Amino acid sequence: MFEKVKKNFGFGCMRLPMKGKEVDYPEFCAMTDEFLNSGFNYFDTAHGYLGGLSETAIRDCVVARYPREAFTLTDKLTENFFHREEEIRPFFESQLKACGVEYFDFYLMHAQNAHNYKKYKRCRAYEIAFELKKEGKIRHVGLSFHDKADVLDMILTENPEVEVVQIQFNYADYDNRSIQSRLCYEVCRKHNKPVIVMEPVKGGTLVRLPAAADEILRGLHGGSNASYAIRFAAGFEGIFMVLSGMSNLAQMRDNLSFMSDFKPLDERERAAILNVRAVLSSEDFIPCTACRYCTDGCPKKIPIPDLFACMNQKKLYKDWNSDVYYDNFTREGGRASECIACGKCESSCPQHLEIRSLLRKVAKQFE
Numbered sequence: 001m002f003e004k005v006k007k008n009f010g011f012g013c014m015r016l017p018m019k020g021k022e023v024d025y026p027e028f029c030a031m032t033d034e035f036l037n038s039g040f041n042y043f044d045t046a047h048g049y050l051g052g053l054s055e056t057a058i059r060d061c062v063v064a065r066y067p068r069e070a071f072t073l074t075d076k077l078t079e080n081f082f083h084r085e086e087e088i089r090p091f092f093e094s095q096l097k098a099c100g101v102e103y104f105d106f107y108l109m110h111a112q113n114a115h116n117y118k119k120y121k122r123c124r125a126y127e128i129a130f131e132l133k134k135e136g137k138i139r140h141v142g143l144s145f146h147d148k149a150d151v152l153d154m155i156l157t158e159n160p161e162v163e164v165v166q167i168q169f170n171y172a173d174y175d176n177r178s179i180q181s182r183l184c185y186e187v188c189r190k191h192n193k194p195v196i197v198m199e200p201v202k203g204g205t206l207v208r209l210p211a212a213a214d215e216i217l218r219g220l221h222g223g224s225n226a227s228y229a230i231r232f233a234a235g236f237e238g239i240f241m242v243l244s245g246m247s248n249l250a251q252m253r254d255n256l257s258f259m260s261d262f263k264p265l266d267e268r269e270r271a272a273i274l275n276v277r278a279v280l281s282s283e284d285f286i287p288c289t290a291c292r293y294c295t296d297g298c299p300k301k302i303p304i305p306d307l308f309a310c311m312n313q314k315k316l317y318k319d320w321n322s323d324v325y326y327d328n329f330t331r332e333g334g335r336a337s338e339c340i341a342c343g344k345c346e347s348s349c350p351q352h353l354e355i356r357s358l359l360r361k362v363a364k365q366f367e
Contacts, residue, residue: 001163001194002140004105005072005241008234009259010042011035012198012243014049014291016057023050023057031252032062036070038256044196044243046076046110047095048296059100073101076110076144077125080296085123092132107138108166111293111350113147117155126159140164144198146350149183156191164240166196168350171232171273172206172280172287173199178352185236194240200233201226201244203289213279216272226251227258228265232273235264285312286358287351294345294355302334304345304355311362326366336363 017027035041043062045054055075062071075095082088096102107129109120120126129141142164145152156162165188173179188195201207206229209217217225226244234242242259246252265273290305298304306329314322330336336359345355 002072002240004041004069004139006039006041007259008239008241008262009040009230009255010044010074010196010241010243011040012245013043013045013054013058015245015247016050016054017248018050023053023061025057025061027249028057028061029065030249031246032065034249034252034256036066038260040256040259041070042072042074042241042243044074045099046078047081047091047098048078048293052098055095055098059098063100068101072105073099074106074108075099075104076108077120077129078110079116079119082123082125085125085128088123088125088128089132092128092137096137103137103139105139106164107132107141108164109141109143112143112145112152112155114151115347117151126162130161142166142196144196145184146179149180149187152184152187153190156187156193160191162193164196165193166198166243168199169195169197169233169236169239170200170202170206170229171277172202174277179350185238189238193238195236195238196240197233197242199289200242201229202287203245203291205285205287205289209276210279210283210285213276216275216279220269220272222269223258224254226254228269228273230255231258231263231265231269234259234262283315285315286353288312288353289351291350293348293350297344297348299342299344300334300338300340302336302339302359303329304359307336307362307366308358311358311365314365323366335367336360337367339363 017024043058045058047055081091109125129138132138133141140163142162144166167184168179169181169185173181175182185195207225209225217228230242230244233239244255246255286308288305288308292305294304310322310326339356339359341356349355
């Protein structure tokens with residue numbers, strides 16, 4: 001169905017290498033070269049990633065340096081960038097221009113949930129995407145999803161022509177009651193939709209494991225923590241693509257080392273993953289993936305993922321470093337106590353976190 005896609009591992013471009021507030025082009029170019037030279041060719045972006053810098057970095061480091069047939073590019077229609085039907089096409093054209101391409105291989109209705117899906121319906125977003133496909137500007141139309149399984153079932157029932165679905169899928173969230181990775185995967189299988197996996201290492205959480213969990217995986221005397229998480233996700237039937245948001249060449253090389261000759265987890269590794277899940281479920285960490293969707297509309301400019309990271313590090317190491325970093329993040333404002341409880345962050349959180357309540361706990365800890 002997707003003949004141009006060479007392998008089942010993709011470069012997620014939401015967490016690119018950075019130098020200050022700019023993408024580190026030499027590092028990204030080196031990562032791109034290694035990725036493509038290893039036989040992989042799938043790149044995933046969205047206009048909101050890195051404040052628009054992800055798209056232009058792909059233009060400069062991928063599109064300008066390789067022929068169009070050498071790579072597969074996915075972009076997305078994000079709800080923050082359109083309000084009326086007539087705004088969708090101009091926004092889409094601006095994305096083509098930002099990326100420097102004449103078409104997208106995949107175009108996804110971004111971060112669908114029960115609330116924003118109503119807006120996409122009202123603005124005929126799905127219909128317009130398929131019109132663009134007929135015009136040759138999109139090869140395949142899909143959606144990415146952050147909600148309960150029954151909502152996904154409803155969307156796919158109403159839009160049977162959707163060709164692919166991107167879901168959050170990892171071993172920590174497999175049976176999570178909010179994220180419902182397993183149940184969403186089963187809905188995709190029910191509708192016979194190929195699955196793209198996002199957050200296989202849960203924003204790095206499944207790399208930076210608590211000591212007890214880390215020891216379990218080290219006891220396997222095999223690969224990195226990332227390798228077990230990504231191989232877990234890639235091993236399920238119907239998984240078309242697993243994305244990894246790699247931020248440096250070392251992460252790229254590690255990922256390529258086990259995905260170039262992919263092997264699913266064996267019985268011993270699956271048992272270890274179950275034990276790691278048991279450890280994680282006993283820990284009281286904030287399961288934030290640092291996607292930063294919550295910060296876009298925050299009227300107080302609170303760096304919510306950074307403050308949650310400080311809280312998690314404080315619980316893990318119980319030292320003074322987290323206090324120093326908290327002060328660094330909030331030196332010019334944006335302290336947890338400045339939250340006005342407007343709720344904008346919670347409505348955009350893919351993890352369905354009770355952010356307002358969590359910020360009160362962060363304030364109590366650090367302020």
